[in-house]
Amino acid sequence: MNTAHAARFGPSEEGAFVVRAEGLCKRFTGPDGKPFDALGGVSFEVAAGRLTALVGPDGAGKTTLMRLMAGLLHPDGGSLSVLGHDTRREAQAIQNRISYMPQRFGLYEDLSIQENLDLYADLHGVDRAIRAARFARLLEMTDLARFTARPAGQLSGGMKQKLGLACTLVRVPDLLLLDEPSVGVDPLSRRDLWEIIAQMIAEEGLSVVVSTAYMDEAERCDRVHVFNKGEQLAEGTPDELRRRVRGLTYVAPPAKDEPARDLQARLIDAPERVVDAVPSGGEVRFIRRPECALDTLGDLLGASPASARPEELEDAFMLLLREHETRRADEADAARPASGLTMESATHFGAQDPQSVIVVRDLVRTFGDFTAVASTSFDVRRGEIFGLLGPNGAGKTTTFRMLCGLLPASSGHLEVAGVNLRKARAEARKRIGYVAQKFALYANLSVRENLEFFGGAYGLRGRALRARIHAIEAQFELEPAAQSGTLPHGYKQRLAMAAGLIHEPRILFLDEPTSGIDPLARRAFWRTITALSQSGVTIIITTHFMEEAEYCDRIAIQDAGKLLALGTPREVRAKAGDAGRDMNSAFIAIVEQSRREKAEALEQRRAGERAESVA
Template sequence: MMSSTRESGAAPYVTLSRVTKSFGASSPALDDVSGIIRGGEITGLIGPDGAGKTTLIRLMTGLLVPDEGSLSVLGFDSRSEAARIHDAIGYMPQRFGLYEDLSVQENLNLYADLRGLPLHERSGVFEELLRFTDLKNFTRRLAGKLSGGMKQKLGLACALLQKPRLLLLDEPGVGVDPISRRELWKMVENLTAEGVGVVWSTAYLDEAEACDRVLLLNQGKLLFSGPPSDLTERMGGRVFKVTGISGRRREFLAKVLDRPGVIDGVIQGDAVRLVMRSDAKGEPLLEGAGVEVAPTQPRFEDAFVDLLGGGPGGTSQLAEAVKALPAQDAAPVIEARGLTKRFGDFTAAQDITFSIPRGQIFGLLGPNGAGKSTTFKMLCGLLKPTAGQGRVAGFDLRRDTAEARNRLGYMAQKFSLYGDLTVGQNLEFFAGVYGLRGKGKSQRIALMNDIFDFGPHAKMSAKDLPLGLKQRLALACAVMHEPEVLFLDEPTSGVDPISRREFWTHINGLVEKGVTVLVTTHFMEEAEYCDRISLIYRGQSIALGSPDELKVRVASAENPDPTMEDAFIALVEQSQAEAVAA
């Protein structure tokens, strides 16, 4: 867990006074927002998709101006002194504009030109930034060949070419593994120690929990402003850990989430974590021999979900509309035997072996560039293995690629639908691709529109949808043909916790109907939903087991109850140490 312990009381760097901004929609993107952002602190900007976070950051940059109210940055008025704001801040947008066909050094040179950095200062500034971001050994590498974490570090370096007084970071941790996120966080903490003010927009609520202050937005309105602990403390006595569950955790969670006193719940290894409504009386009443309910420490995420009205419940309309697959038999649904992939003299994945029975969730975890996406793509037929064998639903991926693909649904790491097609046109297209015709096709499209509430957005281009709706559309297209296997490659990257819960309600429901899931993720809370996990590092599987088994492996006297993120980092560090010793 990241930590932040700086003292409050620094000077205001940003002052918002009743700021409103609209883009012609029926409701404003920001509605009467007031607040202060201080120097020497990390201020977390959080909220669900479409809350107004990016709009607020762009207002702080001077790229947008408020329709109503006033906004000053470092003493400069955003309407009349935008150019002076540009010179004093660093800004890293959500989709940072690195030139992927330029090297690390060439990107730095280009942004130094754009920022007007004097030639005589550049060598010293470059040296400092390359050391700060640990990119000194990669100056000749093309930006497009960097891992996700290294790209974010390069983006941060470009934003810091002229040491800013205020640094604006729009979701810098999206698509970045836990190790790289901790490194980014440490870099930013070092900046605040020098008096730099930082605004860090995030969908990762462990990041928000570590901020000095947070601004929590929803539908353009500011719901909370202050230290995150002030919000978390409100949840005292309302959070419980349920252990001793007999049977399947997913089925248990789905049932208990539909109880009126429960507003949220997640799977946590072999246990289930529940959050109760404020008016619920005492501990949740749960039946079942051996079931134990114990209070547990609240997290900021609990308070976040509570403030937004709770999670989506436990019933998935999508799962209810799916026919149950035949009972589990002995044959695995997904199987990897010695899968290896080489690109020239570089081995991206080596001797990867595991099998997944029907109706389970299997997670591929690993740092950026570790080889998990390569393994994933071999198993869904997008990459041909150099050696080894992969089978899906009984079909050999070398010989029967087309047949295997007809049995699976696929959600890509990046939004892969057709951005220029509308929501309705994407549904029509993918229904046709999966061989649906006539009445059956019409019924499936109507079902997806009903389940995911696409009606109000049916004529919008897919590229213009908010991130949460893009994710819904991608899932709808992936399950259009009722596949027995789902491949999910970082399916909720950048998506807020409420949307993630909705997504996993559907996935858990489908798995209960016998669907088998292979998922990659950087959200360690999502990894807890997996029945088993393979941790990939440097192209090899360094650990295989259930979430609880992996956590037990790294438990110590100093940390007897590690989180999944603790286990991820400790196991990678153990593997690094073993490689050095060898």
């Protein structure tokens, strides 16, 4: 591997560095017309033959950095050289040698998988002689060989991502740049993607720079650079970074009968003492501030005994970000939990109302001969947080759209608050709130105008509307005059939530509300959700962040339209048996088992048919 490397990078090429940045600056004009620094003087080096991660929340400058390295943007200050070429003067030379997968994969949706591969192979001048073998290998690794004739536009998100990656690997690039390759992809596809990358590094000695918001992905990298707001906060191996939080990380079980999320809520509401807290496996993992000893947290923990746990990269990341944010004393901190919601006593709705507000019986939806949702039944009780989990294309969104009355069911019984929303009169629809996947907002209207519209559409007006808008703007810390289309992703999500909650619905539908959102913003989001649930709102949510399932009272796992598991997070983990250490592995285990069974059943049936035909 190393000799292959030395052959490609002569000793003349700056030793073993593929990227070298010094005082790198990039300035853009903000939506308010003022210039801001997307990158404010960043210096770092990327070693050859390594897997390097750029991590950071929204707006950290990761994508800008990627584009600078690809020669698509010109730096405003400092210098950047890639593979020994200056990006300003020799962009084409760099582009001849590297491969780059942008966030939107750069696939031609109307071309088939094979055609996309051919196109990029031709553009990179891949020799026809070696092409067949290379394609076969890539298709095998990505498991796309069966679909080569299918247009890229008809692939699931995970498959698109894999195809995007395959297109960058039609030849062995001297440097591979991957910009957030796993955003919006389910755990199974994410795992596959990383396996391919690992394999290519092992076999071909690739140099890879990948940007990501997932810490478990950064954990796999040789070196991690942490960015926030255009600055580099830290760099090092995952081990080096982890060392920063040594001795600060704990895990605590909630008191008897208390949901883990209530303890988590108490902890995260005390940011001056606690850096971070998340529910996990029925307990709460948290990080204390270095300056606050564990015994100062007694009032928050109550009777729960906290025990130390091994530190993880995510802990280090959270600590770095919190420290940086405190240094910046940034008022508009996306991570602060929404404050307007009062914490009612946790026991009030702790034991859920046994009455079901959503009843689903034998729900089926087919599109032509494709079954998107197959005979699904579940109930959601009042005040519950109900999670609908599943890989891309599992039928989550279809189920969701049927619940909201946006799509008629092919058959089965469906009831939300006692009625079928598709046939219900306007009054019934006033009781539900809906936050769509893409945070559907009117992009060129201001925050206030969006809220005024949705408030008005739900029949609020006059003083009542104004009062409600003020309340909700305060609750979600929204700037009324800001134009919604130019808001950062995390703010858009908050505005979408505000719009969905403006009429104080009793039932709230959230479709993948945390997709593409960084860990800080996700914490704040879930704090809002748990507070809402405590005030008695029923919440139905889809997500493919499995650790988020821990916030739910009950979850359902769907795959290929089928309901595979239903129950409390603990029950679902138990169902997965040994694999159920955490939600992510439990999920993968359950889905894979079901797929295996299905394949076996198919095999058996085929064997049976063969036997019959022989007989």
